[in-house]
Amino acid sequence: MTYIQKPINHHPNLKKNKLGLTRRDYEGAVSSLCAGCGHDSISAAIIDACFELNIEAYKVAKLSGIGCSSKAPAYFLNDSHGFNSVHGRMPSIATGASCANDDLLYIGVSGDGDSASIGMGQFVHAIRRQVDMTYIVENNGTYGLTKGQFSATNDKDSPNKYGEENPFPPVDLAALGIQLGASYVARSFSGDRDQLVPLIMGAFQHKGFALLDIISPCVTFNNHDASTKSYDHIREHNDALGKVDFVPLGREITANYEEGETVEVNLHDGSKMSLEKLDSSYDPTDANLALNTVREKNDEGKVATGLLYIDTKAPDLYETLNAIDKPLNTLNEKELCPGSDKLKTINQGLN
Amino acid sequence: MEKLQTFDSLVSKNDFVIKFANVNGSGSASANQLFAKAVFRMGIPVSPKNIFPSNIQGLPTWFEIRINKDGYLGSKGSVDLSVAMNPQSYNQDVEELNSGGYLLYDSSWKRNFYRDDINVIEIPLTSLCVESFTNAKQRALFKNIAYVGALSVLLDMEYEIFEELISEQFASKKNLIEPNLKALNIGRDYVLNNLSYPIGLTLERMGKNDGKILISGNEAAGLGAVYGGATICAWYPITPSTSLAEGFEKYAKKFRVDEKTGKNLYASVQAEDELSAIGMAIGANWNGARSFTATSGPGISLMSEFLGLAYFAEVPVVVFDVQRGGPSTGMPTKTQQSDILACAYASHGDTKHVMLLPEDPKECFEFSAMAFDLADRLQTPVFVVTDLDMGMNDWVVDELKWDDSRKFDRGKVLDFEALEKMEEKFGRYHDVDGDGICYRTYPGAHPSKGAYFTRGTSHDEYARYSEDGEINATNLRRLVQKFKTASELVPDPEIILSDKKNCSGVIYYGSTSAAMLEARDMLKEEGIELDLMRVKAFPFNLDVWDFIEKHDYVYVVEQNRDSQMRTLLMAEGGISAEKLRSLVWFNGQPIEANFIAKKIREREPEKI
Numbered sequence: 001m002t003y004i005q006k007p008i009n010h011h012p013n014l015k016k017n018k019l020g021l022t023r024r025d026y027e028g029a030v031s032s033l034c035a036g037c038g039h040d041s042i043s044a045a046i047i048d049a050c051f052e053l054n055i056e057a058y059k060v061a062k063l064s065g066i067g068c069s070s071k072a073p074a075y076f077l078n079d080s081h082g083f084n085s086v087h088g089r090m091p092s093i094a095t096g097a098s099c100a101n102d103d104l105l106y107i108g109v110s111g112d113g114d115s116a117s118i119g120m121g122q123f124v125h126a127i128r129r130q131v132d133m134t135y136i137v138e139n140n141g142t143y144g145l146t147k148g149q150f151s152a153t154n155d156k157d158s159p160n161k162y163g164e165e166n167p168f169p170p171v172d173l174a175a176l177g178i179q180l181g182a183s184y185v186a187r188s189f190s191g192d193r194d195q196l197v198p199l200i201m202g203a204f205q206h207k208g209f210a211l212l213d214i215i216s217p218c219v220t221f222n223n224h225d226a227s228t229k230s231y232d233h234i235r236e237h238n239d240a241l242g243k244v245d246f247v248p249l250g251r252e253i254t255a256n257y258e259e260g261e262t263v264e265v266n267l268h269d270g271s272k273m274s275l276e277k278l279d280s281s282y283d284p285t286d287a288n289l290a291l292n293t294v295r296e297k298n299d300e301g302k303v304a305t306g307l308l309y310i311d312t313k314a315p316d317l318y319e320t321l322n323a324i325d326k327p328l329n330t331l332n333e334k335e336l337c338p339g340s341d342k343l344k345t346i347n348q349g350l351n
Numbered sequence: 352m353e354k355l356q357t358f359d360s361l362v363s364k365n366d367f368v369i370k371f372a373n374v375n376g377s378g379s380a381s382a383n384q385l386f387a388k389a390v391f392r393m394g395i396p397v398s399p400k401n402i403f404p405s406n407i408q409g410l411p412t413w414f415e416i417r418i419n420k421d422g423y424l425g426s427k428g429s430v431d432l433s434v435a436m437n438p439q440s441y442n443q444d445v446e447e448l449n450s451g452g453y454l455l456y457d458s459s460w461k462r463n464f465y466r467d468d469i470n471v472i473e474i475p476l477t478s479l480c481v482e483s484f485t486n487a488k489q490r491a492l493f494k495n496i497a498y499v500g501a502l503s504v505l506l507d508m509e510y511e512i513f514e515e516l517i518s519e520q521f522a523s524k525k526n527l528i529e530p531n532l533k534a535l536n537i538g539r540d541y542v543l544n545n546l547s548y549p550i551g552l553t554l555e556r557m558g559k560n561d562g563k564i565l566i567s568g569n570e571a572a573g574l575g576a577v578y579g580g581a582t583i584c585a586w587y588p589i590t591p592s593t594s595l596a597e598g599f600e601k602y603a604k605k606f607r608v609d610e611k612t613g614k615n616l617y618a619s620v621q622a623e624d625e626l627s628a629i630g631m632a633i634g635a636n637w638n639g640a641r642s643f644t645a646t647s648g649p650g651i652s653l654m655s656e657f658l659g660l661a662y663f664a665e666v667p668v669v670v671f672d673v674q675r676g677g678p679s680t681g682m683p684t685k686t687q688q689s690d691i692l693a694c695a696y697a698s699h700g701d702t703k704h705v706m707l708l709p710e711d712p713k714e715c716f717e718f719s720a721m722a723f724d725l726a727d728r729l730q731t732p733v734f735v736v737t738d739l740d741m742g743m744n745d746w747v748v749d750e751l752k753w754d755d756s757r758k759f760d761r762g763k764v765l766d767f768e769a770l771e772k773m774e775e776k777f778g779r780y781h782d783v784d785g786d787g788i789c790y791r792t793y794p795g796a797h798p799s800k801g802a803y804f805t806r807g808t809s810h811d812e813y814a815r816y817s818e819d820g821e822i823n824a825t826n827l828r829r830l831v832q833k834f835k836t837a838s839e840l841v842p843d844p845e846i847i848l849s850d851k852k853n854c855s856g857v858i859y860y861g862s863t864s865a866a867m868l869e870a871r872d873m874l875k876e877e878g879i880e881l882d883l884m885r886v887k888a889f890p891f892n893l894d895v896w897d898f899i900e901k902h903d904y905v906y907v908v909e910q911n912r913d914s915q916m917r918t919l920l921m922a923e924g925g926i927s928a929e930k931l932r933s934l935v936w937f938n939g940q941p942i943e944a945n946f947i948a949k950k951i952r953e954r955e956p957e958k959i
């Protein structure tokens with residue numbers, strides 16, 4: 001048996017959300033990933049975010065490419081449609097799907113091999129077009145599924161499991177995202193659920209391309225001492241730019257921060273991202289500052305995490321295409337087919 | 352004193368070939384089209400073909416117009432009148448002219464041509480235009496209109512038609528009408544005042560184009576996609592398919608904009624490459640919107656992986672392949688039918704795809720709309736395979752028709768109500784009806800039923816990942832069953848039998864029709880009769896096998912080197928190699944009747 005369905009009898013006292021659903025209602029099949037794989041923690045965080053946001057699973061579409069990471073969508077949101085496509089090509093599937101129906105929430109899950117190598121072209125162009133989706137890269141610096149080759153996000157000199165050093169510099173997907181105009185860019189760590197869940201919630205509520213570059217250690221191939229993508233390394237070098245909180249519509253921010261210590265950004269649906277700044281000069285709406293900060297931290301050997309950049313005004317692809325509000329996939333013959341009279345006029349123009 | 356003519360000049364009414372030799376990028380195309388349209392308006396069958404280089408400016412380009420009162424509009428392969436406007440190609444243009452033919456050239460720079468069996472018509476076009484226009488761009492551009500004017504007198508055409516066409520063409524830029532008419536008359540007046548006219552080749556009004564239109568296959572296919580309900584076009588520019596996506600956009604802008612909001616009932620996305628273009632089309636179809644991509648051979652190669660996914664995960668998608676000369680980048684601006692196998696078996700593993708093979712722009716329109724129904728019904732990629740010749744050239748075809756009672760066939764889709772009523776567990780790949788086609792659902796259809804995980808990995812009836820070999824084999828067998836169902840849904844072949852018994856059969860398809868029908872008539876005059884079958888689709892249905900069965904020999908006429916259709920027939924029907932005689936043409940020009948007739952004549956003596 002290659003597919004394991006979880007038992008459906010739930011504990012009666014599990015916490016319920018506004019839809020009367022428990023966290024378990026957002027689960028998927030039993031994961032077949034290695035025990036301890038970062039990707040499973042990200043799935044758990046996605047489930048938390050959906051539960052907290054009272055998301056109706058059937059209004060979500062889960063999309064992925066190929067890799068251990070790309071299998072993850074099978075392990076959350078059983079009641080959502082999913083599309084496990086081909087290696088590196090999820091962005092184009094997402095683009096087409098979101099043109100067809102702008103009303104669903106698109107969650108794309110990819111890997112660093114999937115996005116930074118084979119799928120780099122599609123990744124870049126989905127961002128440029130500002131496809132309205134949440135794009136999660138489960139970044140482990142390696143090709144998990146094909147057994148531990150270097151990926152393009154692996155740091156220079158960081159060795160593989162067999163001690164060989166990586167001769168090439170890495171692609172920084174978050175920096176690339178900012179540069180290309182992704183309107184929501186965050187970096188996080190699969191081991192930091194407190195930071196990850198609000199960032200995912202913010203991404204879901206954001207309109208436009210939300211990129212989450214999540215360091216997600218591969219316990220089997222890239223978690224050794226010298227690796228810069230190991231649990232230990234990230235824990236030691238994680239440099240959070242601020243404490244992020246997601247504030248749903250209708251809830252007030254309760255914590256008392258000194259003035260100037262927080263930034264608030266209103267999201268599309270009226271909810272807010274609030275950022276308690278650890279570094280008082282950081283402003284996530286300033287793309288240049290974001291890029292410089294990411295780069296500086298890199299140079300210091302640190303990994304900048306948190307909400308790096310946000311722009312809530314950028315038009316998404318559907319808007320740019322000037323497509324009607326009603327989803328294109330709901331239109332019928334009457335709305336779509338010009339009919340025989342119009343064809344007669346066309347004929348007249350061609351003779 | 353005039354030289355004594357030592358040869359017979361060609362004399363023909365409404366039956367000859369004119370070839371314009373121009374410099375690419377010199378603005379000649381619209382003048383040549385104007386001329387062709389004028390012939391069309393005179394009710395005379397005409398087929399203009401643009402023979403152009405893969406170049407933006409500077410290389411030689413030709414525009415060949417066959418005029419034939421009997422309606423034979425395939426390529427003829429010989430030239431009666433050459434309008435030689437490009438000194439670079441004089442040698443070739445003079446060389447290929449039929450004896451007794453006519454050469455019109457720009458005698459602003461006088462030349463002697465080595466042949467003494469042709470009529471040379473001298474008109475100093477450049478000098479005339481320099482005298483009449485001040486602006487350098489206009490001088491160059493209107494030279495083209497001036498030779499059209501000259502031809503109108505030399506061939507005894509109706510002047511009013513040109514006036515009419517020019518005012519139609521510039522209806523929205525009225526200030527251009529006057530200079531165009533002026534240029535036209537520069538050419539006319541020169542002939543009227545200095546040359547003898549008409550020449551031996553003349554045009555006389557006929558009534559043969561009533562109920563006909565002049566349209567390219569790409570424009571017709573783009574229009575067909577609008578009529579067929581396509582809402583999303585994802586494409587990447589490539590000759591000769593680009594104008595198909597543009598055709599879709601042109602008509603969508605006309606018919607698919609909401610009057611109240613000004614918003615579009617369609618989306619067209621120029622993708623970053625063909626991998627992405629097909630991915631977008633698949634993503635949109637998966638989500639329940641009709642979507643397509645248009646490409647040519649190189650794009651098909653790039654789309655291969657995704658086509659296998661769509662086949663195996665059973666996602667509808669329509670792909671237009673406007674074939675050009677291959678292999679590789681090949682001859683990007685020349686025509687061939689050399690992607691037949693690449694489309695039929697696109698992608699790794701056991702895959703097979705539905706193909707529709709229109710013969711002309713009218714069928715491009717019809718098959719385009721039909722492709723969306725078939726793709727939805729069969730939940731699989733459907734190729735509409737055309738070629739550069741019919742895709743980019745304007746062909747005379749019957750007016751397009753649409754039946755308003757026609758409904759889109761969205762295939763087996765379970766919507767909210769259907770899912771609500773459903774008691775058993777939904778199985779995406781469960782062959783409930785036994786025709787190999789299962790039921791699908793769109794994302795977001797129902798809160799608790801119908802969700803599944805689309806994947807390219809092996810899967811069971813519930814779309815769950817499975818590595819069980821038997822489960823996978825069962826699924827693969829069902830896809831064969833589905834393909835069989837497809838053979839019953841695609842259009843039947845067109846069979847044209849001769850009155851004579853025991854003659855050989857001929858199989859052909861696509862743009863070969865015109866030349867094939869002409870060759871058939873030529874051979875018939877000589878006593879060689881043939882039964883014809885035009886294949887319109889793959890998979891082949893019983894009629895196709897029956898036709899082959901009933902003939903001792905069947906010629907397979909096609910425009911590629913390797914007899915790809917013949918290979919497909921042999922592979923799919925177990926037909927023996929001896930029975931299927933390959934007759935191929937692959938020089939990048941549209942296939943010619945003379946060639947087909949010659950090849951069949953060579954092999955048929957035993958039959959007479």
Ligand SMILES: Cc1ncc(C[n+]2csc(CCOP(=O)(O)OP(=O)(O)O)c2C)c(N)n1
Pocket residue numbers: 066067068069070087110111112113114115138140142143144145146151
């Ligand atoms: C066209 C193609 N080439 C190669 C592969 C093999 N392949 C499968 S997964 C993978 C790399 C996955 O790496 P990543 O995206 O980082 O995912 P991870 O397994 O690390 O989560 C490769 C090369 C494939 N499936 N398709």
Ligand code: SF4
Pocket residue numbers: 032033034036037038039068069140144145217218219220221
């Ligand atoms: S190989 Fe690595 S990435 Fe793949 S499941 Fe195991 S730990 Fe996760």
Ligand SMILES: [Mg+2]
Pocket residue numbers: 067111112113138139140141142143144151
């Ligand atoms: Mg990886």
